[in-house]
Amino acid sequence: MPKAMIIRAAIRSDLGAILRLLRDLGDTMPAQGGTVRMSSAAVRSWTRIENDPDRTILVAERRGQIIGTLDLIMVANLTHDAQPWAIVDNVVVDGACRRRGVGRALVEDAVERCVAAGCYKIEVLFHESRPDAHAFYRSMGFENAAEGFRRYL
Numbered sequence: 001m002p003k004a005m006i007i008r009a010a011i012r013s014d015l016g017a018i019l020r021l022l023r024d025l026g027d028t029m030p031a032q033g034g035t036v037r038m039s040s041a042a043v044r045s046w047t048r049i050e051n052d053p054d055r056t057i058l059v060a061e062r063r064g065q066i067i068g069t070l071d072l073i074m075v076a077n078l079t080h081d082a083q084p085w086a087i088v089d090n091v092v093v094d095g096a097c098r099r100r101g102v103g104r105a106l107v108e109d110a111v112e113r114c115v116a117a118g119c120y121k122i123e124v125l126f127h128e129s130r131p132d133a134h135a136f137y138r139s140m141g142f143e144n145a146a147e148g149f150r151r152y153l
Helices: 013-026 040-050 102-117 131-139
Strands: 005-009 055-062 064-074 084-093 122-124
Touching: 013 040, 013 102, 040 064, 040 102, 040 122, 055 102, 064 102, 084 102, 084 131, 102 131
Parallel strands: 084 122
Antiparallel strands: 005 055, 055 064, 064 084
C-alpha cells in the first residue's frame, strides 16, 4: 500500500469526494467551481447504500484527501452451498494518483472482505474499451471468464 494511505469504508461526509471521482467514469454530474453539486437523488442513494449491510463503498484516503473509491456488493446466493458472491464496480483513482498502487490497494481490501465473508467468487465490472483495466485485473489474478450483456433502461 502506498505510504500514508488508508483504505476504509466511506462515510456520509465522503460523498462529495466520491461523486467528484465518479465523474471520471463519464457521469454527467455538473461541477461548479471544481466542486460537484450534490443532488437530492445522490443523497437519497447514499442513504440506501449506507443502510445496506451487503454493500460497502471503499475509499482510499491520503493526508485527509479521498484519492480513490470502489463499490463492493455482496450477493446472497442459493448455489455453491449458499456461499455469497461479490461484485466490484466503479473503481476510480484520482488522475494525479494513478499507477501508484491506489487501485491495487482498494481491490486487495475488497478481496480480503470477500474472503472474510465466505464469498466463492468476485466479479469485476469495467467497460470493454479499457485495455488498461483488463491488464490491471489480470495482474491481480482475475480471469476473463464470462461475457455478458447489458441493457440500459
